[in-house]
Amino acid sequence: MYLDRRKWMAVAGAGAVGAVATHAKGAVQAAGEEPCPPGGGDLALKDFRQRSMLHVKETRVEKPRFPVIDVHTHFSFARGGRTGAAADDAVAFNATARDALAVMDRKGVRAVVNLTGGFGRGFEQALAAFDRAHPGRFFTCTEPMWGAFPDPKYPQLQADAVENAAKAGAKGLKVLKTLGLYLREKGREGPLVKVDDRRFDPMWEAAAAHRLPVYMHVSDPEAFFLPIDCTNERYDELGHHPDWSFHGKDFPSHREIMEARDRVFARHPKTLFVGLHVGHDAENLPFVSESLDRFPNLTVELGARIGELGRQPRASRKFFEAYQDRIFFGTDAVPPPEGESTPQQVFKDELYEIYYRFLETDDEYFDYAPAPVPPQGRWRIYGIALPDGILKKVYHENAERLLGVKA
Numbered sequence: 517m518y519l520d521r522r523k524w525m526a527v528a529g530a531g532a533v534g535a536v537a538t539h540a541k542g543a544v545q546a547a548g549e550e551p552c553p554p555g556g557g558d559l560a561l562k563d564f565r566q567r568s569m570l571h572v573k574e575t576r577v578e579k580p581r582f583p584v585i586d587v588h589t590h591f592s593f594a595r596g597g598r599t600g601a602a603a604d605d606a607v608a609f610n611a612t613a614r615d616a617l618a619v620m621d622r623k624g625v626r627a628v629v630n631l632t633g634g635f636g637r638g639f640e641q642a643l644a645a646f647d648r649a650h651p652g653r654f655f656t657c658t659e660p661m662w663g664a665f666p667d668p669k670y671p672q673l674q675a676d677a678v679e680n681a682a683k684a685g686a687k688g689l690k691v692l693k694t695l696g697l698y699l700r701e702k703g704r705e706g707p708l709v710k711v712d713d714r715r716f717d718p719m720w721e722a723a724a725a726h727r728l729p730v731y732m733h734v735s736d737p738e739a740f741f742l743p744i745d746c747t748n749e750r751y752d753e754l755g756h757h758p759d760w761s762f763h764g765k766d767f768p769s770h771r772e773i774m775e776a777r778d779r780v781f782a783r784h785p786k787t788l789f790v791g792l793h794v795g796h797d798a799e800n801l802p803f804v805s806e807s808l809d810r811f812p813n814l815t816v817e818l819g820a821r822i823g824e825l826g827r828q829p830r831a832s833r834k835f836f837e838a839y840q841d842r843i844f845f846g847t848d849a850v851p852p853p854e855g856e857s858t859p860q861q862v863f864k865d866e867l868y869e870i871y872y873r874f875l876e877t878d879d880e881y882f883d884y885a886p887a888p889v890p891p892q893g894r895w896r897i898y899g900i901a902l903p904d905g906i907l908k909k910v911y912h913e914n915a916e917r918l919l920g921v922k923a
């Protein structure tokens with residue numbers, strides 16, 4: 517499956533940073549690769565895995581130029597939490613600290629933020645398994661108790677839960693798109709709850725009072741809100757994950773969610789928000805820039821969006837120059853086997869190497885994910901060759917301030 521990549525890795529050899537001139541991959545079938553189906557002019561899109569014939573520089577960046585703090589990983593999950601249906605506070609683990617540390621040590625990742633640590637007893641278990649077992653390497657965040665939302669006492673219960681989690685050692689509060697796209701008045705039923713619902717005000721304020729940044733992900737790529745038809749640039753991805761489509765039914769538009777989110781930013785100026793996935797609008801850097809200009813309490817993170825940033829390398833480079841103090845390195849990494857279904861975020865050595873290549877080199881037209889077909893959209897990316905000063909900030913200095921840790 518990953519033949520092209522293995523092939524160039526063999527060419528690049530074992531050097532820490534190897535730049536090699538490559539040869540365009542020939543049309544001849546390579547050993548071990550699935551044969552092409554007979555198609556002629558009727559080849560199905562799913563069978564199309566075109567190879568680039570470009571002869572361009574390929575750099576393997578095995579280690580980052582400076583130590584990295586990855587502020588967006590998922591090593592645990594509140595069970596049912598993603599759909600707002602968590603019945604209790606149980607947490608499921610999808611990696612052990614030992615497995616995670618092996619990848620981190622190989623790839624120069626000094627520390628990670630495990631965003632989805634759940635709440636209550638599950639959160640305590642996550643803290644014990646990661647943060648307390650390996651101080652300084654893992655920082656776990658708590659999550660809202662979505663299942664308790666229908667309780668009339670929820671606003672205060674939630675504020676208290678945030679306070680308790682902070683005292684136990686939480687490093688942030690993670691708000692998934694459960695808010696805005698899944699959570700309904702009666703949990704799974706009734707009207708969707710809006711992102712700026714007043715019943716969350718005590719939660720946002722508690723986060724500020726206890727100095728917990730809020731890692732927010734309440735909307736998705738614009739294409740997820742459009743029909744899955746021949747014009748949708750994420751057609752393959754939505755085919756693999758039809759539940760990611762928020763087109764039709766009673767879903768709000770992407771714009772409506774962003775406006776509700778902005779009202780939350782404006783109403784809680786003391787709360788620090790990390791807009792995950794480049795402020796959940798990586799396709800629209802002018803809008804993200806405007807948001808950063810409007811809200812001093814907003815920062816952003818890169819997770820699972822180098823595919824977007826890397827296809828607009830000149831705009832991206834300007835964005836990094838302008839907001840270099842407010843951008844965090846993040847990957848949205850999910851360990852295998854679960855992560856395999858989303859190669860752009862699979863927690864593996866190859867994923868980190870692609871991020872480093874994007875940020876550090878001026879390589880052209882390469883894959884943004886370790887997969888035979890680009891999983892988010894059928895395009896490739898260009899490196900933005902950040903200068904050392906900006907790289908250091910994005911790799912770890914900004915995150916050190918966020919987490920309150922010393923280098």
Ligand SMILES: [Zn+2]
Nearest residue numbers: 588590819848
């Ligand atoms: Zn994530």
